[in-house]
Amino acid sequence: MAVEKKAVPMREQPVEQRIKNFDEVPLGYSEEEAIKEASRCMQCAKKPCVQGCPVRIDIPVFIKVLKEKDFQKAIDIIHENDSLPCMTGRVCPQEEQCQAVCVIKKMGEPISIGRLERFLADWDLNNRKNKKAQEIRKAAAKNIKVAVVGSGPAGLTAAAELAKKGYDVTVFEGYHKLGGVLVYGIPEFRLPKAIVASEIDLLKELGVKFATNMLIGRALTIEDLFQEGYKAIFIGAGAGLPDFMGIPGENLSGIYSANEFLTRVNLMKAYKFPEYDTPVKRGSYVAVIGGGNVAMDSARTALRLGAKHVYLIYRRSEKEMPARVEEIIRAREEGIDFRLLTNPVRYVGDEKGVVKQVECIKMELGQPDASGRRRPMPIKGSEFKIDIDEAVVAIGNTPNPIIPLTTPGLKIKKDGQIEADDWGATSIPGVFAGGDIVTGAATVITAMGAGRKAAEAIDKYLS
């Protein structure tokens, strides 16, 4: 049988419409589309996609079952390894993972594994809303308390896995709302917040308890948690202080870190100001600095807030951009003005201290640096100014410092990350860690993988 070389496309909101709203851009597969796409899978014996998946979902098997229209069984297979498929189906960089190694890629487009995962996860969510919740396979209660610090992807995954094993799990979240980066960082148009809330509701059905407004390291420390009777602790505290370039004028009004800009818009819903109380500047000419997914999210958010022109300023070329190809394409489609091989050198403000210009310098690529990418070098005398009224600095962040600062005996690497082995074990017995707090800024799925492994390690430690 000849293999269909082209993937079934996913419908999405047209560009001219979507730049005026915060609704999700890709609209998902219909049942027919999903089955058609699933039929392209060759069910090859080597299953390279499973190795390409950080949490080792049995991809060919769920695709086969999907093709047979047994959606419940298909989602059950995914759930065995992935507690949050609604999210990973949307935000995983599949083109670098499972889909990058797909056998069909040699002759055409790889199977759209992410889209199929999303289809099943959305089907499951709708089904759960309509019917009584599925019986979730769960071990007998062990009556052993485990604390999870942080409710982002690492923490939620660890909590789900531990609850399934029968532990009494409480998740502590510093913010007033659950979800971590899934709610403060990733915009609504990439990951609708109602979906995050539904996935968290499922964890509540599993018996996971949640405490918001509880910042571990301040009101309660790791030591306090042990005294309160928790037998093991998983730390998934995530991202910390935003990085800045340290150039003149960077603290002028109108210059945000991406963390602040996105938190205002996503978590505090500043795009609905004044219905919501938290404001955000709505610049007309906005410069976003950086080339990762967070930079793309910031640029596309600025556009949706009404910017006339959004510049994306990145010091290397497009090839070196860490952002997902899909996001780069969408940003370009939406009219983001990519200024590549360009780096800011200073900001200029008006008499009230509000940013009005960014001065940049042109760059060229030299020899490869430690990251393997060619090092950008400034071209002397190539400085030029761009008129702006807002800037968003999206060049990364350091790990959150609060737990490292308030937990004596916890070994910290020199860049501020918590030292942990492959299974998340830290220098303190019973304390495990995973996600950005251990690896530095990475993806949702990597954090989930770490949460999953740590849950297994915690189970072993407590048995």
Next chain:
Amino acid sequence: MFKILDRYVLGPKMHYILMEAPLIAKKAQAGQFVIVRMTDKGERIPLTIADFDREKGTIALVFQEVGKTTSILAGSKIGDYLQDLLGPQGNPSEIENYGNVVVIGGGIGVAPVYPLARALKEKANTVTSIIGYRSKEHVFWEDKMKSVSDRLIIATNDGSYGKKGFVTDMLKELMEAREKIDIVFAIGPAIMMKAVVELTRTKNIKTIVSLNSLMVCSMGMCGACRVNVADKTKFTCMDGPDFDGYLVDFDLLMQRLDTYKTEEYSCQCNTK
């Protein structure tokens, strides 16, 4: 949950609220603050902890009605619950035996000066408190401040109560009388703290200020509260709120405090 146990009006648009918050009360120290959010659609705002009682499990907040959140908080009644309360946030003030200490509170800033003076007194410092208000009707906590001060100087801008003048005028008098001052702590509007620092710099008296920058997360993640200290970017929530006043760029702080002036105005109109 965070139940309001007591509340009263301190002066024009100035309020006192006592609330149940045992975990926060247990850990709170002078210099720390909380984040308050009043509704599902509300903003997160920082308020300094004006008092705490570890045994009773209570904390007190003193605040001025300036925006939507503080207006809603001002309208709350005994028995009401706060939607969200996070704390204690920020680093505690560094309390040591310094010797002769002058603490300065301006307006609503008198409230956080109270636990600070109390902590300094407990460390056997000789505490002179200078508290300044706009006028007599704004004066609050005179007795409380007296109970933790070796000497209390009250000033009002218009002279309707205590001495006439600004807190800096009072400090200047002490300095001109060649009193021995080992350290000054100042809490109040940015412009007041700036003026205090300009004065103490002339005699090289160490001065600690507590910065009131804008904030969103308060937990070292968003960077809304960044300030320039010694020409370096610092985060008020993680590195402060106390800083060496000589090193703070107050002009930048004041510019950044004005970032949302137009938005704040439209938000307040919306509540009416």
